[in-house]
């Protein structure tokens with residue numbers, strides 16, 4: 666079993682690589698567990714001291730020849746996570762189109778040429794939805810993205826579905842909620858604040874909240890989304906049927922509730938490090954995102970959400986080895 670993770674140097678891609686390595690096996694085309702013989706990571710940059718078990722390919726997936734360096738002819742599993750994230754794709758239209766759209770198509774074309782169709786799990790996003798939305802979305806809500814990033818994710822889903830229908834790959838697309846708490850530095854995602862208002866105060870630093878505290882966020886923890894990527898891969902082809910896309914489960918939490926949970930875990934003084942500094946650019950993007958879902962299909966397929974936000978904060982504190 667050979668595995669490729671695009672975006673494998675990123676937040677979720679690298680965690681996924683570690684989780685697959687720890688697990689040691691994945692389900693093969695014949696439905697039996699197969700030992701993972703190699704994990705390749707493709708990204709433009711990698712963290713320092715990358716685990717020596719991984720083969721790292723540094724390059725732009727949308728540049729000619731780069732994917733071929735990363736994809737062995739007998740690759741069985743592909744997790745496609747490389748992307749220019751929401752704020753970045755909105756700020757640089759051409760870059761977003763090249764990486765998120767052209768890069769995805771190039772990857773699918775390369776998969777088509779492999780010895781046998783690989784299972785491919787694509788990281789899509791709830792940014793697929795936008796415009797006039799019902800208060801609670803469900804599996805029948807039509808995507809109507811209001812950002813270039815959201816559009817690129819929806820087109821990616823359609824490509825994954827059609828390449829699957831043609832038998833070129835066995836594809837599965839997951840619409841991810843916002844993943845909180847993300848460690849490290851803020852990134853260009855418009856949702857970056859949702860992690861920043863927990864992470865920075867826990868590090869003893871101030872944090873700017875760009876949206877009103879009544880804003881609801883549909884979210885999932887890093888631990889649960891890594892479980893979801895692996896579960897999506899492990900489900901048999903027949904479980905997906907003709908519908909290759911699923912809205913992952915999550916929980917809806919307002920910023921006010923997030924700060925209250927932070928206060929309960931780390932004290933009111935920690936939560937008070939967050940101050941409201943309105944940012945119209947961020948508000949405009951976040952306003953287009955849905956905050957409430959019914960995810961019946963995902964739950965029936967065995968995907969799982971976090972139980973509550975306090976647990977999410979506690980998971981982060983434990984993962985980072987923070988003393989509070």
Ligand SMILES: NC(=O)c1ccc[n+]([C@@H]2O[C@H](COP(=O)([O-])OP(=O)(O)OC[C@H]3O[C@@H](n4cnc5c(N)ncnc54)[C@H](O)[C@@H]3O)[C@@H](O)[C@H]2O)c1
Pocket residue numbers: 671672673674675676677678707708709710724725726727745746747748749750764768788789790791841842843844845852856
């Ligand atoms: N984290 C979230 O809240 C969230 C929510 C919805 C969807 N997603 C999706 O999940 C995936 C992983 O997100 P993440 O949070 O780990 O983000 P991330 O930015 O940490 O990871 C994305 C990786 O893609 C890489 N990349 C960008 N352009 C590339 C290129 N041209 N060639 C090769 N690699 C390139 C980046 O260097 C980065 O390491 C992305 O596709 C993202 O759109 C994430």
